[in-house]
Amino acid sequence: MNKFLFVLCLILLFSFNTVNAQNFSTHQVKKGETIEQIASRYYVTVSDIYALNPDAKEELKPNTVLIIPVSKSKKPKITLVKELQGFKKHKTRRKETLYSLAKKYDISEEDIKKYNKFLYADPLRKGDKLQIPIFKITEEIEEVELTKTYIVQPKEGKWRIAYRFGISVRELEELNPEMGEVLQDGQEILVPNIDDDKEQEVDEKYSYYKVLPKEGFYRLKLKLGLEQTEIEALNPGLAESGLKVGMILKIPFSDTFSIEESNKINLSDSIVDFNTKRIAIMLPFRLNRVDFNTADDTKKSIIKDRYLNASLDFYSGVLLAIDSLKTLGVSVKVDVYDTKNEVGEVSKIIDDNDFETVDVVIGPLTSNTFEKAASKLRRYNVPIVSPIGTNVKLYDNVFQSKPSNDRLKSTLVNYIKADTLTSNIIIISDSKHTNVSNDLKREFNYAKQVHSRKNKKSGEDEFFVTKQDIEDALKPGKNIVFLETKNEGFVSNATSILASLIKEEDKSTNTDALEITLVTANMNNAFTADGVSNEHLSKLQFHYAATSKSYNEADDNVFVNRYRRLYKTTPNSAAVKGFDLTMDVILRIVTSEDLFMSVNNAPLTEYIENKFAYKKKLFGGYYNDSVYLVKYQDLTIVEVKQ
Structure with missing residues (x-):
């Protein structure tokens, strides 16, 4: 027997032993037999068979031997x-x-x-x-149904149900093609008809991880730090079934690895309290500085005062939200205060007015005035929501609606870590972002660092790199390139070079494909400046994490249309934030006992450009933990599914 046949026999032997060890069976395809018929015969799903027999997707040939997994459903008598x-x-x-x-x-x-x-x-x-x-x-x-009806419980998303019944999210979606992206409390869906004692409960003391494509126990060990035996011990039945794409695994509690899923709740369908609610809006209009002598003088005052500009834009969205809530039968009394962007004025407003009966306060905008308002309102236990700030002290009555920069960074880093196809990571930075580059290097210890060139005489940063600097760091295949800077010229320089280096595979010249995806852990105005080519950013599929996403102007958006009709202009991000935040805050207090209780009752809400998923600090207030991952695609910015 030659070596090739000997090795082949060993492979077949090991494959046979593996199949037996994992309690699989085999099936020889008969002429005219369909994959659906085979799945029905063995009480498994079509995707179960395709997972172990990917070639069957292309063509199901007679006499082909398929590996059939053990059915999770009840067996017929x-x-x-x-x-x-x-x-x-x-x-x-x-x-x-x-x-x-x-x-x-x-x-x-x-x-x-x-x-x-x-x-x-x-x-x-x-x-x-x-x-x-x-x-x-x-x-x-005896006829046994492969599936049974299940009633979705409060706060249950797809991954929780998939884990409960031992299937992947994809398999759950295949069983319920019309289930929609968001599951509703009380919704009826189909699940595998397994015995009640085999259902698995989600234990909040653990974290849960979704298996990615091409991920085996070796990759999981590197990523999670767990041996195969440890993972199997936490997940009964895994040793028999083996790993499958989309499978939900129980793992020790971790802040790094958690499943984010679409469990958004539409609060407008759940209004229970139609009593008039009282809210207070505190914004730095600084009307004392506005020159009202003539219309032109007033316009000039508005144009020159950035605080007044931001306040007016935000408040325009607030007004439209209150008008929208009226159509839902929600009654709101609004007290509007001009903080003048002065700490003393904030203190005077609270001392001179009755805030004990206020259900929630939105604002002020700046950190020092907000902290003063939050500290004084603690005595009344009045919740106060920060519209735009992240540098705020989280008192126990504070709701920070803007996700932190650390949350943005971790979202992007975890997304890249989850990409098992990435072969090379490069970090390009200027001298002002050396610390950021080093932090990323610690996250990706195999990454290569490229620094901007410095003037040989003065040693000052010149904010550019050469084509050779980048080319030396690239590898054939998929490359992820971090660009960390706030310099517009450096962004333009680096993106133009990177876009020019992308190559497609050419077998005639023996050229390997070279893919480049651009990312940044610190999105800022330098990337959107006029000197930066959107074509280059689109070609590089520029990815970043964001606190909000831009609405699509091509969509027939009711809010945008109403805003245009009322104000004769397109709403900017401040106006949309005013609308989204006001809608969310008021809907939360009319669907729950108060804003504090809404954190449990409404884990995730989403509106035009913003979403809100509040979590409580152990000793402190509440912070929005939900961010978007977006990318440039065909000269537009689209959301990336995480």
Whole structure:
């Protein structure tokens, strides 16, 4: 036997042993048989079969041997029914026994005795004339449904249900093609018909991880720091089923690895409190600085004062939200205060007005005035929401609606870590972002760092790199390139070089493909400046994490249309934030006991450009933990599914 055949036999032997060890069976495809028929026969799903037999997706050829996994559904009860058709005569020979005759005619010893009653009293002897019964045997299979109906429980998303019934999210979606992106409390869906005692409960003391494509136990060990035996111990049945794409695994608690899923709640469908709510809006209009002598003077004052500009834009969105809430039957009394962007004015406003009956305060905008308002309102336990700031002290009555920069960075880093196809990571930075570059290097210890060139005489940063600097760091295949800077010229320089280096595979010249995806852990105005080419950013599929996403102007958005009709202009991000935040805050207090309780009742809400998923600090207030991952694609910015 040559070496090739020997190795092949070993592979087949190991494959056979693996199949047996994992309780799989095999099926030889018959002519005309469909994948649906095979799945139905073994009480598994089509995706179960495709997961182990990917070639079957292309073509199901007769005589192909498929590996069939163990069914998770209840097994049907099979009853054998024997119908007597007649008898066959048999004369007993020497050394024949009831056991050998039963085996020869494929019947039981009891069947032989039943139709030869003398054998109950006497032993079988040579020469005995027997009548051997001939049976027609049929199988009666008790019908068992592969699926059963399940009622979605409060706060349950797709991954929780998939984990409960031991399937992947994709399999759950295949069972329920019309289930939608967001599951509603009380919604009826189909799940595998498994025994109740085999259902798995989600334990909040653990984290849960979704298996990615091409991910095996070795990659999981590198990523999660867990041996195969440890993962299998936490996930009963995994040793038999093996890893599958989209499978949900229980792992020790981790802040780094958690499943984010679309469990958004539409609060407008859940309004229970129609009593008038009182809210306060605190914004730095600084009307004391506005020159009202003429219309032109007023316009100039507005243009020059960035605080007044931001306040007016935000407040325009607030007004439209309150008008929208009226159509839902929600009554709101709004107190509007001009903080003048002065700490003393904030203190005076709270001292001179009755805030004990206020349900929630939105604003002020700046950190020092916001902290003063939050600290004074603590005595009344009045919740206060920060519209735009992240550098705020989280008192126990504070809601920080803008996700932190650390949350943005971790979202992007975790997304890249989850990409198992990435072969190379490069970090390009200027001297002002050396610390950021080093932090990223610690996250990706195999990454290469490229620094902007410095003036040889002065040592000052010149904010550029050469083509050779980048080219030396690239590898054939997929490259992720971080660009960390706030310099517009450096962004323009680096992106133009990177875009020019992308190559497609060319077999005629033996050229390997070279893919480049641009990312940044610190999105800022330098990337959107006029000197930066959007074509280059689109070609590089520029990815970044954002606190909000831009609405699509091509969509027939009711809010945008109403805003344009009312204000004769397109709403900017401040106006949209005013609308989204006001809608969310008021809907939360009319669907829950108060804003604090809404954190549990409404884990994730989303509006035009912003989403809100508040979490509470152990000793402190509440912070928005939900961010978007977006990318440039065909000169537009689109959301990336995480």
